Amino acid sequence: MPIQHLHQLVLQARWQPASHLLRATLPPAQRPALLERGSLTALLRGECARRGLHFSVRVLSERVARTLTEEDSALGLRRGQRAWVREVHLLGGDTPWVFARTVVPLRTLRGHGRALTRLGERPLGAMLFADPGVRRGELHIARLDLRCPLARRALGCHAPRTLWGRRSAFFIADRPLLVCEIFLPALADALDAKPAHEREAP
Numbered sequence: 378m379p380i381q382h383l384h385q386l387v388l389q390a391r392w393q394p395a396s397h398l399l400r401a402t403l404p405p406a407q408r409p410a411l412l413e414r415g416s417l418t419a420l421l422r423g424e425c426a427r428r429g430l431h432f433s434v435r436v437l438s439e440r441v442a443r444t445l446t447e448e449d450s451a452l453g454l455r456r457g458q459r460a461w462v463r464e465v466h467l468l469g470g471d472t473p474w475v476f477a478r479t480v481v482p483l484r485t486l487r488g489h490g491r492a493l494t495r496l497g498e499r500p501l502g503a504m505l506f507a508d509p510g511v512r513r514g515e516l517h518i519a520r521l522d523l524r525c526p527l528a529r530r531a532l533g534c535h536a537p538r539t540l541w542g543r544r545s546a547f548f549i550a551d552r553p554l555l556v557c558e559i560f561l562p563a564l565a566d567a568l569d570a571k572p573a574h575e576r577e578a579p
């Protein structure tokens with residue numbers, strides 16, 4: 378096995394089904410967002426509105442690229458296969474709150490799924506949740522080892538801090554895609570602090 382795959386195997390995130398997790402092990406302020414079964418985009422829009430912030434999506438990259446080992450196993454792909462990979466920041470105001478990485482096997486891009494390559498700055502969630510033909514698989518949650526490839530991609534130049542992530546497969550006409558959402562330190566801080574108008578007067 379090539380050394381980079383071994384490295385990824387050792388450090389890959391330990392995703393646990395949300396239904397098996399002890400809720401008390403999740404950080405309280407992030408718990409509702411981590412466990413949200415509906416659209417995270419919609420939830421974050423609400424958090425932005427309560428803080429008077431604008432919500433937006435910033436595309437970091439969208440291209441055919443190699444997948445990570447943990448994505449291959451989740452999607453049943455051969456190791457190191459190529460797929461359509463979209464990486465974005467979901468922003469509260471000017472601040473990246475979430476790093477989202479979506480992996481779409483090329484066969485999912487046939488037919489209906491082709492729209493996935495034409496999203497641009499439109500949130501993927503808006504497309505997935507508007508389509509009654511789309512099914513969501515089980516939600517998984519992980520506390521990420523900061524050395525794992527996903528955490529390193531998510532953090533970029535941010536200071537290392539504990540990161541929580543969630544991921545689930547979606548199925549378009551029974552063909553899968555994998556959406557992984559890593560909560561960045563700024564989102565943890567924003568959720569920890571109540572919006573100004575909800576704070577009690579001193």
Ligand SMILES: C=C(O[C@@H]1C=C(C(=O)O)C=C[C@H]1O)C(=O)O
Nearest residue numbers: 416417418465477500501502558
């Ligand atoms: C899957 C959703 O879509 C969100 C939007 C994304 C995008 O535009 O690439 C990626 C992940 C999600 O956080 C959602 O809203 O739940």
